[in-house]
Amino acid sequence: MSEFCPGVGKISWPELVGVAGDSAVATIEKENPSVDAVVITPDDAYLPALYCDRVLVFVDSNGIVERVPNVG
Known part of the structure; x- marks a missing residue:
């Protein structure tokens, strides 16, 4: 991923x-202020595209x- 988002x-x-x-969102945004972390629940729709300023945080029903949350 780092080669796509230097x-x-x-x-x-x-x-x-x-x-x-x-x-997790709070930790990610604290450790990397250049990204926005977004929680994705099992029922959410999302765009599976590469964004260097986004981290999708996939959570279970609980x-x-x-x-593993990754930039993209």
Whole structure:
């Protein structure tokens, strides 16, 4: 991903899998202020396109992060 988004800063947060989605968003935006983190629930529709200023935070039905959040 860093080759597509040079100079973006931190691009991946594997340590957030299993954490509450809202907490993950706060951590991501604190560690990389150049991105907006967005929680995606199982019922949400989203555009699966590459955006260097976006991190999708996929959560389960309980609001827990289930995939590694990455820039894109």
